[in-house]
Amino acid sequence: MATYRQRGKKKLWDYRVYGKDGKLIASGSGFRTKKEASYEALKIEQKKYYSDVINSNATLFEMWQIWYDLVVEPSELDILTKQKYQARGKIIEKYLSDIPANRIKHSKYQEFIKFYGKNVTLNLMTCLNSDIRKVIIFLEGTGF
Numbered sequence: 001m002a003t004y005r006q007r008g009k010k011k012l013w014d015y016r017v018y019g020k021d022g023k024l025i026a027s028g029s030g031f032r033t034k035k036e037a038s039y040e041a042l043k044i045e046q047k048k049y050y051s052d053v054i055n056s057n058a059t060l061f062e063m064w065q066i067w068y069d070l071v072v073e074p075s076e077l078d079i080l081t082k083q084k085y086q087a088r089g090k091i092i093e094k095y096l097s098d099i100p101a102n103r104i105k106h107s108k109y110q111e112f113i114k115f116y117g118k119n120v121t122l123n124l125m126t127c128l129n130s131d132i133r134k135v136i137i138f139l140e141g142t143g144f
Contacts, residue, residue: 002041004034015041017048025138026071044070060104060132061097064089067135088128091116 002017007029014029015037026044031037047070072085095112096104117125 002038002045004037004041013037017041017044026074028074040074044074057100059097059099060101061089061093063101063139064092064131064135067138071138085131088131091128092132
């Protein structure tokens with residue numbers, strides 16, 4: 001479900017897309033007309049609908065890709081920040097794309113963290129772990 005509102009002195013429109021449980025999934029602002037805002041929200045709702053019908057054997061990378069397409073890509077983040085998200089997505093694809101996400105055990109994930117953590121800084125490891133947590137929280141909010 002999406003909501004629209006007009007804000008500020010310039011009277012620009014924004015939208016917010018909510019999941020089944022009422023949690024905010026995505027938002028965007030700076031649209032001159034309500035129609036522009038509703039068009040963008042509709043695209044996100046369609047992607048959300050298709051993500052709801054994904055099978056339970058989806059890999060963590062497939063889930064990350066859905067999260068990236070719905071949350072990160074339409075946001076107003078800097079291009080460099082989006083590239084960093086993509087780089088972390090490639091890491092997820094490289095190491096965790098062979099097992100369905102619902103079959104990843106805590107011990108397997110911990111092994112991945114230890115193995116990958118040997119070669120990178122603590123900051124990068126924290127960012128990667130944070131992204132994976134965001135994906136899981138996002139998909140729980142959409143009813144996956």
